[in-house]
Amino acid sequence: MSTQVQNSRRNFLKISAAAGGGLFLGFNWFRTEAATTAVMDEAAIAAGNIEFNSYLKIATDGLITIYSPNPELGQNIKTSFPMIVAEELxxxxxxxxVEQAKLDKKYERQLTGGSGAVPHSWQRLRKAGATARQMLMEAAAKRWNVPVTELxxxxxxxxxxxxxxxxxxxxLATEASQIPVPAEVKLKDRKDFKLIGKPIKNVEHHSIVTGKPLFGLDFYREGMLFAMVQRPAFGMKLKAVDSAAAKAMPGIVDVVTFKNSVAVVGKSTWQVKKxxxxxKIEYEKEGxxxxxxxxxxxxxxxxxxxxxxxxxxxxDVESAFKNAAKVIKSEYQCPFLSHSPMEPMNFFAHVRPDGVELVGPTQTPDLAxxxxxxxxxxxxxxxxxxITRLGGGFGRRLKADYVLEAVEVSNLVKAPVKVIWTREDDMTGGSYRPAVRYRFEAALDAQxxxxGYKLRGASINAGNSTREHNFPSGAVDNLLIxxxxxxSPITTGPWRAPITNFLAFAEQSFMDEVAQAAGKDPVQFRLDLLDKAKAKxxxxxxxxxxxxxxxxxxAAEKAQWGKKKGVFQGFSVYFSHASYVAQxxxxxxxxxxxxxKKIYAAADCGIVVNxxxxRQQxxxxxxxxxxHAMYGNLTFKDGLPTxxxxxxxxxxxxxxIPEIDVNFVDNGxxxxxxxxxxLPPTGGAVANALFKATGKRLKNQPFAEQQELKDVI
Incomplete structure (x- = not known):
């Protein structure tokens, strides 16, 4: 069914006779109550200095441009956003x-994180396209002197x-700019979608494969300096620096210190690295x-x-366990992990008396x-x-530490500076996935x-290492989490699917342990619990x-669960970021x-845009x-990663990498x-399948380092 959407002049900004003619349609990305944006004159438009919330442009040659506020790190947002607009248009x-927007205070959510970009902007983008389409139709109806309903x-x-x-x-673009913004617009019925739900190639494919300068590491400004920073081990602080030898080397402009760090500044990355x-740096213990x-x-x-x-x-958890016919206990452990984006940390900063210019890959430009x-x-x-394109982030670029390094150095040397991290810097000075150990207990009655269900999470800097309202909460009468x-002085932070990236493995593996102890099929065991949660x-x-x-x-249907001979199957299901995935x-x-050999995956993420x-996501x-479940491991010795x-x-x-079969639930x-x-359910699906094949229950990551698996590989 189509949807009627009300708009107001505060949602949209149209500018007539834009540079070269055509229609500028600015639209509010966040709320209908936003303040009215002032109309700019033609000279301002031509100069490119109009401060829109965000805007859709239709030029006289028919070219349509949408400025995307969210940083692009491979989640395909720069393709999905224009697809949504183009569909309704x-x-x-x-x-x-589509072009990347600079940071602008008018955006409400100008960040990449939490899998929230498309959910946040879905209706806003649809309204923008539908409103422009309605105005174009009304312009045509006026020119031809016919009812718009006939178009x-x-x-x-x-x-x-x-x-x-x-x-x-x-x-029609210029004439459309004279049409009043419609009070209501009609959104398409999904059965009429022509782009949404189809496979559309990434709009930056050609630029990526031909090596166009898209990423932060590609950015270059004539006259800028390069810097590399030496950071202390976790728990140590800077005591003394002897920089005489470094300063005497070719191309070196300066060596500066700030906080606990020492930065070497010069004319090339190789010169500053050497x-x-x-x-010669001395450190002393701080924590x-x-x-x-x-x-x-x-x-x-x-x-x-x-x-x-x-x-x-x-x-009554205590009574449930006291009176249980059987109690199952297990502990699961997950290590620290590095984010390891393919593009190491880097950022450009130019601190001037009149302001600061920042350029680079960040998931949170407003924080920067x-x-x-x-x-x-x-x-x-x-x-x-x-904002440049990000060569990976996975949560590491949600922080601004590497941005502030560039700002500190530029401010000290009074010049534009680009700070670049090496891979070793990334591994040793990064912000890691927290290490966690879980203890589970389950109580079964005589049937x-x-x-009864108990879960305790013990972590290094994870905060709440549980998700207390996720399944099986609500399906067990007596539960304690x-x-x-x-x-720890070791810095941690969000890592792709924070907390659930390791909690899901532990929960779903333990769920299989309980199903086995109960003598029940793992898939049916989960379905029965969900039925119980719905009924009571x-x-x-x-x-x-x-x-x-x-x-x-x-997922069970696609994999023909329990029906294949010579194939050992493991199951897992998880809910995170408002979506559901079973494997x-x-x-x-x-x-x-x-x-x-294979992973079958079923996802319910609502309407699939692209x-x-x-599928790639x-x-x-x-x-x-x-x-990361099989191989990832970051260990520490004396405050530094091994x-x-x-x-x-x-x-x-x-x-x-096995064959992967991806399927989507079409619920509209x-x-x-x-x-x-x-990501979260994958570790459990793999561990449970390996258990079926070997009889060895893998309770610690990485699996490849566990003796249980080494005994059979």
């Missing part, structure tokens, strides 16, 4: 382009089929200096600690601006941020029904039971060794999930997140 896709649109053309007349959007190696052995001991102590932060409690303003004690309005934490919910339920059941059933991992035994982009998340580059920090290899709801939800 009935545009010719060959005449649609239709297709591929950038307005048709009056009765008289077989047509006009292109470019021909000079940094010549620094705890920790190693992995310390973390293992600390987390075990936390699990046994009497006090904890209670996250959720339903029923505000932290810069705070550091320099200047108004945020004096800081501009230009093997789950009557709590957490404890150790504060316990406490608050914050997940959609039917959506979760839908992906479970679809079946398949392992076969070849020459006496288990081999992961089918090829969605699913496959990328699954590969990421397999690789692994410093990819020769010791193991990533998945091409030959280790508005889009939900997809950049992260495919």
């Amino acid at each position: 009935d545009a010719d896709w060959a005449k649609v382009k 239709s649109t297709d591929k950038g053309v307005v048709w009056h089929k009765t008289s077989n007349r047509k006009l292109t959007y470019g021909e 000079a940094r190696e010549a620094l 705890n200096i920790e190693s992995t052995a310390d973390h293992d001991r600390i987390m075990q102590e936390l699990l046994n600690k009497p006090e904890a932060t209670e996250r959720r409690k339903d029923g 601006r505000n932290e810069t303003a705070k550091l320099l004690n200047i108004p945020p309005e004096k800081v501009t941020v230009e 093997n029904n789950l009557i 709590d957490s404890v934490e150790h504060q 919910p316990v406490g608050e339920i914050k997940y959609d039971i039917d959506r979760m059941k839908g992906v479970i059933q679809l 079946v991992g398949e392992v076969v035994v070849q020459k006496g060794k288990p081999v992961l 089918l090829s982009g969605a 699913m496959m990328g998340g699954i590969v990421d999930g397999i690789g 692994q410093k580059n990819f020769d010791t920090y193991r990533l998945i290899r091409l030959k280790e 709801i508005d889009p939900t997140g997809l950049g992260e939800p495919a």
Whole structure:
């Protein structure tokens, strides 16, 4: 069914007779109550200095441009956004382009994180396209003196089929700018979609494969300097620096210190890298200096600690376990991980007396601006941020530490500076996925029904390492979830699908342990619990039971669960970022060794905007999930990571990637997140399949380093 959408002049800004003619249609990205934006004159438009919230431009040649505010790091947002606009506009896709917007305070959510870009902008973009289309049709109706109801649109053309007349959007753009913004617009029925749901190639494919300068590392400004920073181990602070030898080396302009860091500044990356190696630096202890052995001991102590932060409690947990016919206990552990984006950290800063210019790859440009303003004690309005394409982020670029390094150095040397991290810098000075250990307990009655459930999360800097309202909460009468934490000088932060990236593996593996103890099929065991939650919910339920059941059933159907001979299947399902993903991992035994051959995945993320982009997000998340569950491990000794580059920090290899079969539930709801939800259930699906094949339960990541798996591979 189509949707009537009300607009106001505060939602849209149209500028007539723009540079070269045509229609500028600015639209509000966040709320209908936003303040009216002033209309700018032609000279301002031509100069390109109009401050829109964001805007859609239709030129007289029919070219349609949309400025995308969200940083692009591979989630395909620069393709999805214009697709949504073009769909409602009935545009010719060959005449649609998108450009990256600079940071502008008028945007509400100018960031990449939490799988929220498309869900946030879905309706806003549709309204923008539909409003422009309506104005173009009204312009054509006025020219032809016919009712607008007799007109239709297709591929950038307005048709009056009765008289077989047509006009292109470019021909109508200037006239359309004179049309009042309609009070209501009609959105398409999804059955009429022509672009949405189809596989559309990334709009930057050609630029990427031909090496166009898109990324932060590509950015170059004539006269800028390069800098590399030496950082202390975690728990140490700077004591003294001897920089004489470094300063005497070719191309070196200066060596400066700030906080606990030393920066070498020069005319090329190679020169500053070699000079940094010549620094003689002394450090002294500032806090705890920790190693992995310390973390293992600390987390075990936390699990046994009497006090904890209670996250959720339903029923009488103590009585349920006291009277249980059977109790199952298990512990699962996940290590620190590096984000390891292919493009290491880098940023450009030019601190001038009149303001600051920032250019580079950031997931949170507003944070970069505000932290810069705070550091320099200047108004945020004096800081501009230009966003480049990101060569990966996975949460690492949500922080602004690397941005502030560039600001600090530029401010000290009074010149434009680009700070570049090496891979070793990235591994040793990064912000990591927290290390966590979980303890689970489940109580079964005499009929093997789950009557009690306990989960404790013990973490290094994870905060709440649980998701207390996720399944099976609401399906168990007696439940206790709590957490404890150790504060460490080792910096941690969001890592793709924060918390759930490792919690899902532990929960879903333990769920299989409980199903086995109960003598029940793992898939049916989960479905029965969901049916119980729907019929007799316990406490608050914050997940959609039917959506979760839908992906479970679809994944099981596609994988022919339990029907294949010589194939060992493992199941997992998880809810994160408003989406649901179920997976079946398949392992076969070849020459006496288990081999992961295939992953079946079913996702419910609402309407799929770009089918090829969605498949890539699913496959990328699954590969990421397999690789880090199997191989990823970051250990510490004396406050520094033991692994410093990819020769010791193991990533998945091409030959280790199984076949992946991606399927989507078509339920017609508005889009939900997809950049992260495919990763969490992967570890559990793989671990449960390996258990079926080997009889060995893998409880620690990375799997490849566990003796249980080494015994059989």
